[in-house]
Amino acid sequence: MLEFSYIEAKDAHLDIAKTCIDYLLSDGLSDWETIKSTTTDQQNNFNVARLTHPFLDYATKNWAYHALKCERDDENLFKLLDLLLDSKLPIFAAYIEITDPKSAANSTSALHIAASSGLAFYTKHLLEAGYDANFQDRKQRTPLHLAASNGFEEVVEELLKHGAEMCNDEYSGYTPIHLAACANRKKVVRALLKAGVSPLERRTHDHPGNWCGNAR
Numbered sequence: 001m002l003e004f005s006y007i008e009a010k011d012a013h014l015d016i017a018k019t020c021i022d023y024l025l026s027d028g029l030s031d032w033e034t035i036k037s038t039t040t041d042q043q044n045n046f047n048v049a050r051l052t053h054p055f056l057d058y059a060t061k062n063w064a065y066h067a068l069k070c071e072r073d074d075e076n077l078f079k080l081l082d083l084l085l086d087s088k089l090p091i092f093a094a095y096i097e098i099t100d101p102k103s104a105a106n107s108t109s110a111l112h113i114a115a116s117s118g119l120a121f122y123t124k125h126l127l128e129a130g131y132d133a134n135f136q137d138r139k140q141r142t143p144l145h146l147a148a149s150n151g152f153e154e155v156v157e158e159l160l161k162h163g164a165e166m167c168n169d170e171y172s173g174y175t176p177i178h179l180a181a182c183a184n185r186k187k188v189v190r191a192l193l194k195a196g197v198s199p200l201e202r203r204t205h206d207h208p209g210n211w212c213g214n215a216r
Contacts, residue, residue, distance in 0.1 A: 014070035014077065020055075020063035021080040025091065028056040032094035042101060049098070060099050064117035073121040081122060085110035107138040115143035120154035123147075133164040141170045148176035148192070151185035156192070166197050173205035 035048050050057050067077065086092055093105035100108070111131045114123045123143070127133060134142050144164040147155040156176075160166065167175045177197050180188040193199060 010070050010072065013066040014072055014074060017063050017066035017070060018077055018080060020059035020066065021077075021084050023053075023055050023059045024063070024095065025080065025083055028053045028059055029091050029094040029098070032098065033090070036097075046098065056098075060095070064113070064119065067122070068118050073125075078122060078125050081110070085113060103138055109135050109137075109143075111135065111143045112137055112141075112146060115152065115155050115159065116146035116150055118147070118150065118152040118155055120152070120158055123155050123158050127158065127162040133159050133162050134168065136168075136170075139171045142168055142176075144168070144176045145170050145174075145179055148185065148188050149179035149183050151180070151183060151188055153185075153187040153191050156188050160191075160195050166192060166195055167201060169204040172207040173203045175201055175204070177201055178203060 031052070032049060035052070036045050038048070039045060067081075070077075083089070084091065084095060087105055087109060096103055096105045096108060109131060111123065111126050111133070112135070114126055133144070136142055142164065144156060144159045144166070145168070147159060166177075169175050170179075174182075175197075177189060177192045178201070180192065
């Protein structure tokens with residue numbers, strides 16, 4: 001009887017996630033400041049960085065996917081993520097510039113990234129380390145807004161356990177339950193209702209819009 005070897009999916013995802021993050025820490029983001037200083041053309045800088053570091057594009061776009069799929073509380077993975085997403089280190093600023101050019105390292109946090117990626121285990125790790133569950137990004141979104149809009153029920157529940165404000169509004173006046181409902185995230189809506197959010201929660205204000213000149 002022939003036996004065929006197989007790859008355990010969760011173990012493989014964990015190894016790939018670690019490989020991606022380790023690459024970003026050791027090579028992929030190491031010379032971003034040097035590349036950026038050669039020209040003010042941001043797109044050209046991205047192209048140079050991707051040509052210089054062929055695995056950069058994949059690593060930045062997919063480490064979170066693999067970390068989510070491994071579904072594991074892994075200490076070594078968390079250590080790597082703590083290094084990559086430490087807002088006090090230059091490498092975090094480089095990572096944010098490459099992945100979200102319109103943002104800035106001081107207007108987002110590791111908790112925003114974990115929440116928007118559905119990483120419940122890492123979210124818990126960050127909250128227990130003292131991260132602010134109500135820190136707002138450049139669009140006044142808290143981690144709860146991002147987790148709710150993306151339908152990550154376990155992350156939402158973890159944030160609520162650690163004092164996340166349920167009814168904070170973001171720049172468009174929406175609270176987390178509005179974002180979850182608009183995206184048809186019924187499990188998140190149910191979790192927020194169970195936590196005490198009113199089903200009649202109102203939008204606080206309209207989108208400010210993009211005004212020019214002396215428009216009111």
